[in-house]
Amino acid sequence: MITRDLVIIGGGPAGMAAAISAHENGVRDILLLERDQYLGGILNQCVHTGFGLEYFKEVLTGPEYAGRFIKKLSAVPAIEVSLKSFCVSLTREKEITYIRPGALERIRAKALVMATGCREKTREMTHIAGTRPAGIFSAGLAQKLINIEGLLPGREIVISGSGDIGLIMARRFLLEGAKVNAVIEIQSTTRGLLRNVVQCVEDFEIPVYYNHRISRIRGRDRVEAVDVVKVDEKFNDVKGSDFRISCDTVLISVGLIPENELIEMAGGMPIDGIFQCGNSLRVYDIVDSVSKDSAETGRAAAEYLKNA
Amino acid sequence: MLKKITCIECPLGCPLSVEMEDCRVIRVSGNKCPKGIIYASSEAENPARFLTSVISSRGLSLKMIPVRTDKPIPKSSLAEAMKEIKRLTINRPVKTGDIIVNDFMREGINLIATRDCV
Numbered sequence: 001m002i003t004r005d006l007v008i009i010g011g012g013p014a015g016m017a018a019a020i021s022a023h024e025n026g027v028r029d030i031l032l033l034e035r036d037q038y039l040g041g042i043l044n045q046c047v048h049t050g051f052g053l054e055y056f057k058e059v060l061t062g063p064e065y066a067g068r069f070i071k072k073l074s075a076v077p078a079i080e081v082s083l084k085s086f087c088v089s090l091t092r093e094k095e096i097t098y099i100r101p102g103a104l105e106r107i108r109a110k111a112l113v114m115a116t117g118c119r120e121k122t123r124e125m126t127h128i129a130g131t132r133p134a135g136i137f138s139a140g141l142a143q144k145l146i147n148i149e150g151l152l153p154g155r156e157i158v159i160s161g162s163g164d165i166g167l168i169m170a171r172r173f174l175l176e177g178a179k180v181n182a183v184i185e186i187q188s189t190t191r192g193l194l195r196n197v198v199q200c201v202e203d204f205e206i207p208v209y210y211n212h213r214i215s216r217i218r219g220r221d222r223v224e225a226v227d228v229v230k231v232d233e234k235f236n237d238v239k240g241s242d243f244r245i246s247c248d249t250v251l252i253s254v255g256l257i258p259e260n261e262l263i264e265m266a267g268g269m270p271i272d273g274i275f276q277c278g279n280s281l282r283v284y285d286i287v288d289s290v291s292k293d294s295a296e297t298g299r300a301a302a303e304y305l306k307n308a
Numbered sequence: 309m310l311k312k313i314t315c316i317e318c319p320l321g322c323p324l325s326v327e328m329e330d331c332r333v334i335r336v337s338g339n340k341c342p343k344g345i346i347y348a349s350s351e352a353e354n355p356a357r358f359l360t361s362v363i364s365s366r367g368l369s370l371k372m373i374p375v376r377t378d379k380p381i382p383k384s385s386l387a388e389a390m391k392e393i394k395r396l397t398i399n400r401p402v403k404t405g406d407i408i409v410n411d412f413m414r415e416g417i418n419l420i421a422t423r424d425c426v
Contacts, residue, residue: 047374047422049358053318061360063374063423067404147362150372175361175390194321198314199357203383286319 005029005305007096007109009087009262012041013287014278014294015115016069019079021298022113027305030079031107033098035086039073040066041117042140043287045147048168050195054288065287090262092271110308111273111301114263115294118256118279120165123217126254128160130217133224139165139253143172152176154249158226159183160214164192164285166253171200180206181245184228186213186235191255193285214250215242223248256283273308275301313351317343324348356380359389363408365425366399373398374422381413389413401426 006027008015011034019032038044043051046062053059056068073079085100094109120138137145137153143165145151155178159166162185170180183201188210190197201208209228215237216227230241258280263269269276277297278290311326320340326348327335336348350356358380362372381389389412398408402421409419 044423047362047376048360049376050319059358061374061376061422064404067423147374148370148372150362150364175359175386177390193319194314195316195319198321199316203357 001095001106001108003108003110004031005109006031006111006113006301007094007107008032008113008115009096010034010041010115010117010278010280011036011039011081011083012115012117012278013043013066013069013290014117014280014297015041015113016066016073017291017294018113018115018275018277018298018301020069020073020076021295022302023076023078023298025299025302027302028078031109032073032079032081033085033087033096034081034083037083039070039081039083045140045144046168047147048172051287054286055291062287069291087262090266092266094271094273109273111305112275113297113301114260114274114276114280115278116259116262116280118258118283120256121252121254123160123250123252126160126252128214128217128252130227131219133217133219133222135219135223135249136217137249137251139163139169139251142169142249142251146172146176152178154178154223154247156181156247157249157251158214158245158247159251159253160226161185161252161254162187162190162192162197162208163253163255164196166251167192167196167200169251169253170206171204174204174206178249180204181247182206182228183208184212184214184226185210186231187211188233213237217250218244223250226250258283273304275304311352313348315339315344315347317341317347326352328352350380355383357383357386359386359393360422361390361393363393363396363398366397368398368401368425370423370425373402373425375408375419376422377412378418378420379416381417385413393419398425 043062043066051060051065087098089097157180214226215229218225225246230238277294309328315322324338333349336345360376406421407418412419
């Protein structure tokens with residue numbers, strides 16, 4: 001089995017920053033595994049502005065922010081990037097199995113950085129009752145369909161939750177010519193950044209229902225409507241406050257959870273020589289902080305290799 | 309007249325108080341940095357936003373190429389600008405920052421690509 005000094009799983013902002021920093025701190029054998037066909041991770045579908053203000057002191061879109069790191073990383077021959085490479089198993093001995101087109105690879109890492117990002121919470125996790133028709137998407141999936149695939153997944157939208165991706169998608173759908181009928185938030189304030197409430201929802205006079213939740217999704221083949229109910233401060237339904245909003249699409253934007261399936265497969269942290277960074281460690285509000293912190297993780301991995 | 313707005317220049321989202329006289333901004337408070345004052349003035353007098361979207365491509369590696377205006381454009385012209393973008397197709401490789409449309413919507417504002425595409 002081939003042994004590599006440092007393996008990084010995930011080629012998004014966290015993995016790229018860790019790789020560059022590890023190299024700057026003396027690591028000369030780095031393998032970066034990315035499951036997609038491009039580096040950049042979720043930034044590639046975040047075509048809106050708001051990135052880089054802290055890190056680059058200018059306003060950038062997601063692809064531009066990613067592009068700067070891709071450029072820097074590509075200029076370092078010691079960092080080998082393996083695209084379309086999906087890790088299927090990890091052991092406590094840091095043995096990694098991954099598939100890439102035409103091959104099943106097994107390697108051992110002296111040090112390993114996990115930069116696998118996070119996943120969106122699903123409808124099931126928020127316990128929305130009702131039928132299971134077509135037209136229910138996580139906000140991030142809708143974002144991918146519109147911005148990467150060029151497909152508009154619906155014409156009349158209701159958004160469950162006021163997370164940043166949901167707010168961003170409210171504006172995105174609207175600009176694409178769809179109607180956004182409501183944003184429904186169970187809490188009394190937004191989960192997202194205030195700036196996103198202003199420029200994505202208030203700018204377009206989209207109604208936001210705070211202290212409300214979707215109690216039922218209706219529709220047989222396709223979403224037809226949602227039932228909405230007001231909740232009190234203990235999140236109990238206020239009887240008789242139900243009303244119905246018609247729509248053909250429901251977006252779920254109720255938060256993110258770190259992706260740690262491989263770590264769990266290896267029996268959980270801590271594991272000697274394994275480091276975590278970015279959204280797989282904790283969910284960040286802004287990518288600038290991910291880049292900054294992940295560079296620290298790359299440095300820590302380099303330190304570990306020096307002492308190993 | 310006193311206007312309350314939220315600054316959108318950075319993730320802090322400062323609550324700004326904007327004092328207006330004859331549709332002009334005379335004082336801004338609540339800002340934690342100088343950007344807040346500039347934002348408040350433009351927001352109160354002529355609100356503008358960066359427009360970001362995607363343009364479909366033909367014969368290139370990406371189906372959709374992300375674009376943005378290189379300066380904020382008036383909020384009132386966002387919908388019209390989107391109609392313009394929908395009419396466009398890109399059929400040659402682009403680099404990040406390449407101008408897709410010169411003088412987009414108005415003089416001095418360009419529509420630029422935000423991702424490399426071969």
